[in-house]
Amino acid sequence: MKVSTFFFGLLLFLSSCNKDSDKSIYQDYQGLWVLVKMSGNTPDSETTGQEMGWQESYKFNSDGTFSKSREQNGTVTESAGTYSAVKSEEGKRLELTFASTSDIIGSCLGDQKEVLLLQSSTVMTSTWNQCDGPGLEYEKTMKID
Template sequence: MKKQILFLMIIGILFSCNKNDDGNSTDNLETEIIGNWKLIQMTGNIPNSETTGTDMEWQETYRLNTDGTFQKSRNRDGIITEVSGTYNLVDSSNERFIEFIFSDENEIIGSCYSNLKEEMFFQSNNTLSSTWSACDGPGLKYEKED
């Protein structure tokens, strides 16, 4: 009888821990990230080198689609460059970021590595920060558009 009770307790624990009911599941986050993300701020390595709006060196957006694809578009001096690929959402207890995997090599990929990938960390639910500044690239901050 003790074995049956222990077995039922273990099964109950396994099934009760199987579903994430805290309202912060990856599915909810995936829904929240769909849409346009616009570059709102650039910073350099020099103190007080922050620029915003039309003062930035270029304008840039990411469009995240429900099917796991994205398009990145940059307007620099009236020349529009676009590139696309797929993205992965990483949402663990230690980190929360989006990994962009580009289909083709392109000059607008802002990464410390030459592996067709970019990573952006969430500063808040509607703000992303590029990791490019870790290797002397500009600090780029993006905001979700409504």
């Protein structure tokens, strides 16, 4: 009985540690990230503020879910899914998987995935420009509890 109680307690302890570490990973990215700059493939094609082709934001939640919103020509389009944080030689990145197809997914492969590179704790860029999409830069604006 003591052995099974010990193993149950150890299992409970280990599972709570994993949840805490996952939660702290997501807390690093949690919050609202707003598009602040767009650039094209031609020199001097950078735009900011209301001059950009659309306004856009991501809301990252501490449970590994996100939502994306884009306002273009008076129409708001929203989509959502899950994300994971990945560390690589290039640095930290967020890999997003959308729950359904949407016109606002900025992907080189035309699938339901996006990759965002973390330049710092408050600046993030899209990888869409690697396949002739626009260069997109986002800034973290507030923490969401």
